Structure formats: C-alpha cells, structure tokens
Amino acid sequence: MKRVYNFSAGPAVLPEAVLQQAANEMLSYGNSGMSVMEMSHRSKEFQSIIDQAEADLRTLLAIPENYKVLFLQGGATLQFSMVPLNLFQNKEVDFIHTGAWTEKAMEEASRYGKVNVIASSEDRSFTYIPNLDELSFSKDADYVHICQNNTIYGTRFTSLPDTKGKILVSDMSSNILSEPIDVEKFGLIFAGAQKNIGPAGTTIVIIRDDLITKNYLEHTPLMLQYKLHADKGSMYNTPPTYGIYICGLVFKHLLATGGIPAMYERNLKKAALLYDYLDSSNLFHGTVQKADRSLMNVTFKTDSEDLDKQFVTLAKEKGLVNLKGHRSVGGMRASIYNAMPYEGVMALVEFMKEFEREHLS
Amino acid sequence: MKRVYNFSAGPAVLPEAVLQQAANEMLSYGNSGMSVMEMSHRSKEFQSIIDQAEADLRTLLAIPENYKVLFLQGGATLQFSMVPLNLFQNKEVDFIHTGAWTEKAMEEASRYGKVNVIASSEDRSFTYIPNLDELSFSKDADYVHICQNNTIYGTRFTSLPDTKGKILVSDMSSNILSEPIDVEKFGLIFAGAQKNIGPAGTTIVIIRDDLITKNYLEHTPLMLQYKLHADKGSMYNTPPTYGIYICGLVFKHLLATGGIPAMYERNLKKAALLYDYLDSSNLFHGTVQKADRSLMNVTFKTDSEDLDKQFVTLAKEKGLVNLKGHRSVGGMRASIYNAMPYEGVMALVEFMKEFEREHLS
Numbered sequence A, B: 001m002k003r004v005y006n007f008s009a010g011p012a013v014l015p016e017a018v019l020q021q022a023a024n025e026m027l028s029y030g031n032s033g034m035s036v037m038e039m040s041h042r043s044k045e046f047q048s049i050i051d052q053a054e055a056d057l058r059t060l061l062a063i064p065e066n067y068k069v070l071f072l073q074g075g076a077t078l079q080f081s082m083v084p085l086n087l088f089q090n091k092e093v094d095f096i097h098t099g100a101w102t103e104k105a106m107e108e109a110s111r112y113g114k115v116n117v118i119a120s121s122e123d124r125s126f127t128y129i130p131n132l133d134e135l136s137f138s139k140d141a142d143y144v145h146i147c148q149n150n151t152i153y154g155t156r157f158t159s160l161p162d163t164k165g166k167i168l169v170s171d172m173s174s175n176i177l178s179e180p181i182d183v184e185k186f187g188l189i190f191a192g193a194q195k196n197i198g199p200a201g202t203t204i205v206i207i208r209d210d211l212i213t214k215n216y217l218e219h220t221p222l223m224l225q226y227k228l229h230a231d232k233g234s235m236y237n238t239p240p241t242y243g244i245y246i247c248g249l250v251f252k253h254l255l256a257t258g259g260i261p262a263m264y265e266r267n268l269k270k271a272a273l274l275y276d277y278l279d280s281s282n283l284f285h286g287t288v289q290k291a292d293r294s295l296m297n298v299t300f301k302t303d304s305e306d307l308d309k310q311f312v313t314l315a316k317e318k319g320l321v322n323l324k325g326h327r328s329v330g331g332m333r334a335s336i337y338n339a340m341p342y343e344g345v346m347a348l349v350e351f352m353k354e355f356e357r358e359h360l361s
Helices: A016-024 A044-061 A075-087 A100-109 A226-231 A241-256 A259-280 A305-317 A342-360 B016-024 B044-061 B075-087 B100-109 B226-231 B241-256 B259-280 B305-317 B342-360
Strands: A067-072 A092-097 A114-120 A143-147 A167-171 A188-192 A203-208 A297-301 A332-335 B067-072 B092-097 B114-120 B143-147 B167-171 B188-192 B203-208 B297-301 B332-335
Touching: A016 A241, A016 B016, A044 A067, A044 A241, A044 A259, A067 A226, A075 A100, A075 A143, A075 A167, A075 A188, A075 A203, A075 A226, A092 A100, A100 A114, A100 A143, A100 A167, A203 A226, A241 A259, A241 B241, A259 A297, A259 A342, A305 A332, A305 A342, B016 B241, B044 B067, B044 B241, B044 B259, B067 B226, B075 B100, B075 B143, B075 B167, B075 B188, B075 B203, B075 B226, B092 B100, B100 B114, B100 B143, B100 B167, B203 B226, B241 B259, B259 B297, B259 B342, B305 B332, B305 B342
Parallel strands: A092 A114, A092 A143, A143 A167, A167 A188, B092 B114, B092 B143, B143 B167, B167 B188
Antiparallel strands: A067 A203, A188 A203, A297 A332, B067 B203, B188 B203, B297 B332
C-alpha cells in the first residue's frame, strides 16, 4: 500500500524511517528477544531507552540542568489540571486567550482559583495573536499561561511576552521541536506527543526544578503531582513504555537530520511554499493575519463552502488526506508538522493550482 | 533474533501473532496509507478500531448493556484516585487488604475519606487471601475494594465476597481475561493493559452506568471524571490510539482462539504444570497458601538466596528471562499470563528439574 500525504492535525504523520525501524524491531528489540511493548519498565533495557530519549530531547532543546523532563500521560488536557493544581499559591493566573485550547485550560483553572484574561483575540475569531507589548500582568498571578501555536485557527506566537519575572507556562503541543526555543524563558512547557514527537498517550513536561514542590493544592491526586513523577524519574508507576520508545526514535531521527535548526529551516521553507501560493491565489486565501501565521497548521478557504468540500474530497482521491478544517472554523487546514516532507507540500500546492485552474476558468 | 520466554510481571509477553500483525501494518493500516499511530482519533478508521475493540471486549466478557467500557490512561494507579473521587458519597470505603496494590489504593482513598480494613493477610506477609465468609461491612461504606490477583505475592481470589448489595470494585490488572468472570457482580472493574491486554499506557474501566454520575467530589479534575469519558466515548481528548489498536488485536486473537473459556483451560494447565512440579520438588517450593495460588504469577523459592540468584542468572542464559521475584518478596516469580505459551512453562519446568538435579546431588 502506497503511503498517503497525511495532513492530520494530530495524531499526525511520523517519519517513515522511524515507523520502519519500529516495524523491524517489533518482535525483538536489539538482542532482547522481545518487543519494547513486552519489556518490564524496571529492566535495564527500558531504563536505557527512557534515559536516551531524555538525553536526546535535552540535546535537541538545550534544556538546562535545572529543568526536569517528565514523560507523563493524559495529554495536554490533563496538564490543564496539573498546572494550576501544582503551581497555584495565590490561586490566580493570567491567560493570553488565543482560542479553544486556552479556553479549555481556563475553564479548568477557574475550578481551583481566579483566571484573568489579560489579552484575547476572540474579537476576530482568534485569527491573530494579541499585541504582546501592551500586556499588564496581575499582581497576584502565580503564572502566565499561553498556547504557543493554535492548531485549530492556525496562529503562532512569533515572540514571547515579557512577563516581568512572572512564570511563563507554555502549551507547546503543536510547535515543540519545530523551531528553536529558549527553555530558560519558561517555567513550564508541556506538549502532547501526537504532533511532532510520537504517539498519542505520551505527554512531555519540561519544568524548572524550583517549581517542583510539595506546595500543590491539598486535594491534588497522587498521579497529578509533578514532584512524585520528578522524584521517581517518570516511573512511579508503569509509564507508556512503547510511546516513550517511539518518541526516542523521533528524537534520534531529528538529531541525525540536523536537529532543530535544520528542521526549522525546512519548516520555514514548507510553510513559505504554501503561504506564498495562498497569497498569489485567486481562489484560496489564508484565514490568519499574516504576521501570526502558524508554521505547523495552515488554514485556508475558498469563498464557497461547496468548493471547500469538493476540494477536500478530490484531494483525498489524490492521496492528500485530512485537509478538512476544524468544524469550528470550516474551510481547510493543512497540518505540515516536522514529519511532513517538502514533497507533500509540493504535491498539495500542485493540486491546489490544478483545482484553481479548473474552478476559475 | 530468537524470541525469549519472557516471565515479566508487566509489561509482559504479548501474542506473537499480534506483534507480527502490528509490524506488518506499521506503515499502512489496511488501505489507509498510514500507521494507526498517525491516524486522527476523529477519523472513521480509528472510530472503527475503538468500536471494534470495545465490541470484542464486550463479547469476551459478556459485558451487560448497562455497563460502559472506557479506554483511559494513567494505569491502575490513577484509578486509585478516580474510584474514590467518583464513588465517594459518604466518603467511606471497605478494603480487603492483600498487599502492595491495596496498600497504595488505601493510601490514596484515605486522602479523600475514611478507609476501613475489613480483612487483611498482612499477618502472614500476604501469602493468602483472607477468609471471605466472615466479613462484616461498614454501614456507611460506599463500596468494597479488592485486588483480585496480586502480582507481587502471587495470590488470587478464587471466589468473591458477598458484599450484601454494596458496590464491589475490583482491580483486575493482572487477572482480567484470564478466567471467566460475572461482570454483574461488580460495580466497577479496572485494569492496566500491560499484563493480559496490551501495551502500558492504556487502562480499561468497566463501570455500571448508574455509577456514572456528576456526584464526583467537587475538586475532581476534569480528566478524572468517569462521566466525561463515558459521555464522550473515551474521546474527550486524544486517547492512546495505538495502545487501543493493540488491545483490539489482542481481543481478536483471544476470540479466534476460543475466547475466555479456552484461555482459562490453558491457564489452568500451565499453572498446574508449574505448581505440580513445585509440590514435588525437594529444592523449590511455592510461597503461597495452596488454595489461593495465582494462575498468573507463580512465586517460589529455594531455601538459599544464593541458589535463587544462581537460578535466575542461569535461566536467563537459557532464554527464560525476568524470573527474579519482586524485591519485597525475594525468590522467583514466573508470570505466566495469557500470552505465555505452554511450551514456555514446559521449558521452565525442564530447566528447574535440571537445576534441582545438579544442586541436590
């Protein structure tokens, strides 16, 4: 079976070389005589898999020593609970509201404390990132929460707010490993694996060690305490071992292909190819303010819902799949994560040109 | 690389046919042109995978219609929080204490309410199951919690307590799918996947629908509410899609090989082979009261720690791996879950006989 170009927003395309290696090792990892799936998490073999995965992630992102890397479960959604449960002291948080993911995080945080929306792009359907130069932070806010790339609307923070020393928490589920970041600017970074990292069911948390305390809210369930996971090297209980193994393969693959700087170059090139075409097209147009366009999730439309529908259907027949936009936005969305090859974006643009020719003639 | 006989207590051996199929489908599932790992959880393909997995589990266990099946994350350990958070009304629970797993569950439940130990086998190092005929339940207990098979000590409930109408909650992490059960006897069943079901990171919950309410404790995090997961068909957020797919393959494999009755027969036969030898051996002896011996985790010792060590080391060289007992018990433990073939137990017994001959002569 020929592989398709999969533009899914997540779970999403993974590097073919990684999948091939996983297939090859499925019945026996190295000389172990067993699948990684069958391996005790307390075995030397698995300890070395998780240690190597962490080491490679540290190399990729230049994570300073005073940050812990945790491999958790529950996705970004569980982090919407864990972050306030563990970081609330004054029980107050400032949010920059950029769409569905900050909405959900705010709903959950507001169950444990006070939520301040210090900026929002809701007035124009989240098609831009609010001006970060005019923010005023709340005196008692324990931290500032942002979602750095919005998968649904296709927006991206191209710079970070100066939080004047307040802890910055970033949901990087859909941009992690796609561009260089300075980890020291953040108190806590979290990301569901299923876009740029690996299979759904593994969540990465990068947390500055002074934030790992016993000062979580009294009723915080055991498994939601960062301190427990940090103290136990992410193995208080059985972690999602196979998922962590695949994440490790993705990290290795990324290192072998030039790391983040090279990946960022490729991502810029892929996004430029698509956005440049969109800007020149008489049929399709991008839906996001140019300065804030995502490198990962490219949202676009024609002026006709019928044409949008036709486009998605015909594209699928050409092996360009999962191009339908999120139901709350409509139109199309091409998610072009790290593992989407340049050829995939080229094929998409070629098909868009063909579709345009046919429907504007 | 030749596959070993893997006696790990979990993550544990999986059916070779399942691993082979997973390897074959790694780069393209069916005609999809993508791995299940790359598949949107909102796609028709994945919906059909999770629906089929649920349907097959329902067939295997004859789960009545008034029970919901949930595919969650976080392992049994997260259930130690979720069960009291969702089931506490009077905030009181009765436990039958049979070792480390009920200990941990009690510790967590006691953070939200009152824990009564109504029976315990702690007096003899958890080497037996307490007498279930003499239990007296607490008037205000919301439910009774048991762990039906203890992986560490190697004990097993061969019958269930008559809870006089009180809700029975069972941790079946290490015995689910190994023997027939009557789901109607339980209010809630939970099991981490990584013994008899699939990869670590997926947790199965089977819950009677009248227990799925909004009456969870006020501070229960969103992702820990059964109602949310039940209302959203386990897809409020991205579930561990690949893990669920592997669980589904295991269910299909089990159905194709005779279902639970046939598996139970095979398990009885495997366990009998090992226990019969233990009872006849002059070197090795079982560590659990005969009537309460586990079919899944067979614990045994020689009278010498040195010999135990030697045995584990030599066995490994023969491709019989992960036979070391849990550090809190010592000695040996052979976990012979569903996917351990009869030939594996035969090979183990043959090697034990050989070892015995050499060390008793």
